[in-house]
Amino acid sequence: MDGKFAKLSPFQLDPDKIPDTLSPADFESAAESEKASMVEKHKSVSYWRDAWRRFKANTVSMVALGIFILCLFFAFIGPSLIPYGYGAQYRSSQKLGPFEYSKGEELIRSITDDCDAFYATALQPGSKTAVSKGNYFIRYKGATYAFTLAKAVEKSVIMLAADAAEPLLLVKESDIKDGSVTQSTPIELSETAAEDAKELKLVRNVVPHVFGTDSAGRDIMARTMYGTRVSITIGLVAALIVLIIGSIYGAISGLAGGAVDFIMMRIVELIYSIPEVLIVLLLQVVLKDPLQAWFDSGTTAFARAMSDLGSGIVSIFITFALLYWVTMARIVRGQVLQLKKQEYVTAATALGASGGRIIRRHLLPNCVGQLVITTCLQIPSAIFLESFLSFLGLGVSAPMASLGSLCSDALETISLYPYRLVFPGVILTVVVLTLNLIGDGLRDALDPRLKK
Amino acid sequence: MAGYIIKRIAVAFLTLLLIMCITFLLMNAVPGSPFLTEKSTPEMIARANAKYGLDKPLYIQLWNYIKNYLRGDLGTSLKMQEGTNVSDIIFHQGKFTLSLKLGLYALLLAVIIGIPLGCIAAYNRGSWIDGFLRVLTTIGVAVPTFVLATLLLVTFAVKLQWLPTLSSSLTSFKSYVMPVISLSFYYTCYVAKLTRTSMLDAINQDYIRTARAKGVKTHALILKHALRNSLIPVITYLGPVMAGIITGSFVVESTFSIPGLGKYFVQSVLNRDYPVIMATTVVLSALVIIMNLVVDIAYKIVDPRITLTEKED
Numbered sequence: 001m002d003g004k005f006a007k008l009s010p011f012q013l014d015p016d017k018i019p020d021t022l023s024p025a026d027f028e029s030a031a032e033s034e035k036a037s038m039v040e041k042h043k044s045v046s047y048w049r050d051a052w053r054r055f056k057a058n059t060v061s062m063v064a065l066g067i068f069i070l071c072l073f074f075a076f077i078g079p080s081l082i083p084y085g086y087g088a089q090y091r092s093s094q095k096l097g098p099f100e101y102s103k104g105e106e107l108i109r110s111i112t113d114d115c116d117a118f119y120a121t122a123l124q125p126g127s128k129t130a131v132s133k134g135n136y137f138i139r140y141k142g143a144t145y146a147f148t149l150a151k152a153v154e155k156s157v158i159m160l161a162a163d164a165a166e167p168l169l170l171v172k173e174s175d176i177k178d179g180s181v182t183q184s185t186p187i188e189l190s191e192t193a194a195e196d197a198k199e200l201k202l203v204r205n206v207v208p209h210v211f212g213t214d215s216a217g218r219d220i221m222a223r224t225m226y227g228t229r230v231s232i233t234i235g236l237v238a239a240l241i242v243l244i245i246g247s248i249y250g251a252i253s254g255l256a257g258g259a260v261d262f263i264m265m266r267i268v269e270l271i272y273s274i275p276e277v278l279i280v281l282l283l284q285v286v287l288k289d290p291l292q293a294w295f296d297s298g299t300t301a302f303a304r305a306m307s308d309l310g311s312g313i314v315s316i317f318i319t320f321a322l323l324y325w326v327t328m329a330r331i332v333r334g335q336v337l338q339l340k341k342q343e344y345v346t347a348a349t350a351l352g353a354s355g356g357r358i359i360r361r362h363l364l365p366n367c368v369g370q371l372v373i374t375t376c377l378q379i380p381s382a383i384f385l386e387s388f389l390s391f392l393g394l395g396v397s398a399p400m401a402s403l404g405s406l407c408s409d410a411l412e413t414i415s416l417y418p419y420r421l422v423f424p425g426v427i428l429t430v431v432v433l434t435l436n437l438i439g440d441g442l443r444d445a446l447d448p449r450l451k452k
Numbered sequence: 453m454a455g456y457i458i459k460r461i462a463v464a465f466l467t468l469l470l471i472m473c474i475t476f477l478l479m480n481a482v483p484g485s486p487f488l489t490e491k492s493t494p495e496m497i498a499r500a501n502a503k504y505g506l507d508k509p510l511y512i513q514l515w516n517y518i519k520n521y522l523r524g525d526l527g528t529s530l531k532m533q534e535g536t537n538v539s540d541i542i543f544h545q546g547k548f549t550l551s552l553k554l555g556l557y558a559l560l561l562a563v564i565i566g567i568p569l570g571c572i573a574a575y576n577r578g579s580w581i582d583g584f585l586r587v588l589t590t591i592g593v594a595v596p597t598f599v600l601a602t603l604l605l606v607t608f609a610v611k612l613q614w615l616p617t618l619s620s621s622l623t624s625f626k627s628y629v630m631p632v633i634s635l636s637f638y639y640t641c642y643v644a645k646l647t648r649t650s651m652l653d654a655i656n657q658d659y660i661r662t663a664r665a666k667g668v669k670t671h672a673l674i675l676k677h678a679l680r681n682s683l684i685p686v687i688t689y690l691g692p693v694m695a696g697i698i699t700g701s702f703v704v705e706s707t708f709s710i711p712g713l714g715k716y717f718v719q720s721v722l723n724r725d726y727p728v729i730m731a732t733t734v735v736l737s738a739l740v741i742i743m744n745l746v747v748d749i750a751y752k753i754v755d756p757r758i759t760l761t762e763k764e765d
Contacts, residue, residue: 273744275699275737279471286478388597388702407596411602414606425602
């Protein structure tokens with residue numbers, strides 16, 4: 001192959017400049033590699049890839065997405081990283097501030113970690129004693145409980161706190177023969193330490209209560225994590241309910257047209273003009289008892305799952321299913337009215353497609369952008385509503401928590417412990433803020449025509 | 453125009469009727485009786501039921517409600533202030549005026565602060581002022597009312613002691629400050645965002661360029677030419693604002709211990725005082741519906757291009 005042609009495309013060839021000396025080799029068909037350099041490939045870009053590209057270019061939305069993912073980690077993975085449960089009450093550690101932990105917890109932690117005996121003076125009044133490693137039994141109010149050392153100490157702290165007058169026996173395994181105690185280490189006041197005891201240096205490696213604890217001794221961080229999980233889940237499920245009902249209703253109304261559309265839209269207008277919060281409050285009270293009765297009698301897996309959620313949350317879902325789908329229905333109807341005039345819908349109708357098939361195959365997939373945007377912006381509004389109801393004492397009930405109920409709990413002691421409101425309040429704000437920003441970003445990415 | 457208004461008023465009445473029916477059904481779906489206490493015997497409950505007509509069939513009870521409401525009689529309270537006329541409780545004990553004043557001040561604040569902020573942001577588009585206002589308003593619409601209300605309460609009333617803790621009677625200017633600010637903050641931010649967007653829309657229109665070419669001063673351009681057109685979305689939003697302010701008033705009234713209608717409604721629901729639930733629901737709904745009506749008519753006045761009869765979406 002002659003080097004003269006290599007750099008020129010056929011369109012650039014000037015007939016006057018064709019070299020005089022042509023060899024037959026120049027007329028051979030082009031090799032595959034040469035053909036490849038001629039073709040400009042346009043890789044087809046899918047709708048979602050294109051939208052993702054636009055979304056990625058939006059710094060604010062990307063940062064919001066990152067923070068929201070952090071919130072998801074906090075809510076869904078966080079609880080397994082900290083040693084405290086959302087409902088557990090740590091008796092010795094009530095009303096702690098942020099990053100604090102109680103003496104009792106410190107003591108228990110120290111014993112489990114690095115010593116074979118503990119010698120407590122500050123633990124409880126009258127509990128100067130020493131124990132060695134091994135299995136332990138607690139004899140309390142006539143019953144005997146078996147524990148490891150750590151648990152035994154923990155339990156005895158709790159039991160002593162509950163009833164200081166009741167005698168409590170902490171017994172080593174070796175001291176029990178045939179079920180009766182042969183030798184005991186009573187937890188009682190003694191001026192001298194037991195013989196095998198050594199004084200304990202408290203080791204500060206207790207996981208602190210990062211957000212402090214509430215008046216019942218529950219870890220606020222664990223509760224906030226759990227509450228965030230509940231709030232986000234409520235938001236997602238409620239938005240999904242709105243999506244399903246609203247899109248089906250709107251699509252049917254738009255596609256049917258005529259009298260059906262007229263009646264369906266009048267219904268939407270009526271529901272739209274009802275101040276929904278008044279009805280929501282009534283519904284919350286009304287639904288509470290019937291739902292509870294259904295939970296108690298229900299044997300299906302569905303009823304049990306709902307019962308785990310509690311009547312407050314389920315009635316929030318019912319409220320959304322009854323009242324909040326109208327905006328979605330209006331948006332979808334507007335889209336469908338535009339789309340149904342398109343040729344492909346006519347073609348589908350001509351080929352005998354049913355209304356349901358046209359909605360499923362042609363109309364809804366074509367307004368997916370609007371559906372995603374509206375659903376995404378519905379989530380924060382559901383979270384707001386739930387927190388509002390919980391704040392008024394109608395949403396989730398203890399020991400369950402949501403961000404709203406945590407804020408509500410914090411109110412009683414707000415002047416003494418303002419941080420109890422700040423943590424859930426800030427997280428609620430951050431979740432709603434990031435979801436709003438993600439929604440805005442999605443709007444720009446999925447529907448560039450709307451971009452201002 | 454007159455025909456439209458008549459039609460809208462008719463629809464408003466229909467909506468109120470529907471709300472009454474829904475409220476009535478919901479109230480009666482709650483198990484138990486408003487007279488059920490630890491001490492009450494079945495006879496006492498039956499006697500009380502007979503006294504207040506609760507033993508009659510439901511449709512007759514509902515019909516009685518509608519009949520009395522048309523005559524302006526809101527019934528008497530069963531429980532919370534037994535025997536007192538509900539309209540006296542709502543209108544003469546100052547609950548309604550208290551809530552209305554709070555709501556209107558909040559609405560006013562949202563409009564007179566929100567719209568100028570939006571204009572300033574749009575006018576200084578891209579500068580640090582715009583950036584600051586965008587951050588502020590974006591965060592503002594994400595802060596729940598109760599968090600803001602409580603933080604204000606702790607900061608200014610408990611810690612700094614500049615403002616009174618209890619705003620119960622709303623007598624002085626100082627007692628209004630925190631409730632009104634916490635009630636209107638979300639809406640101020642939302643109105644500012646909305647104004648900014650629609651203002652930018654308006655500024656990019658041809659007629660603005662023409663006016664500028666003809667030598668209209670910038671501030672006159674913004675105030676006279678652009679603002680008028682950009683107000684339309686803001687006005688449409690005011691109807692939902694009113695509904696939202698009523699919602700917010702439940703929270704604000706319980707945070708600041710204001711004995712208004714919102715707090716009373718929540719209490720009546722929890723106490724199952726049927727006539728009070730019905731009356732508060734109807735009064736609050738009427739407020740929202742009237743507000744929506746006013747907004748729709750104002751809409752027509754601001755923008756004559758809108759044909760009211762064909763208002764689809």
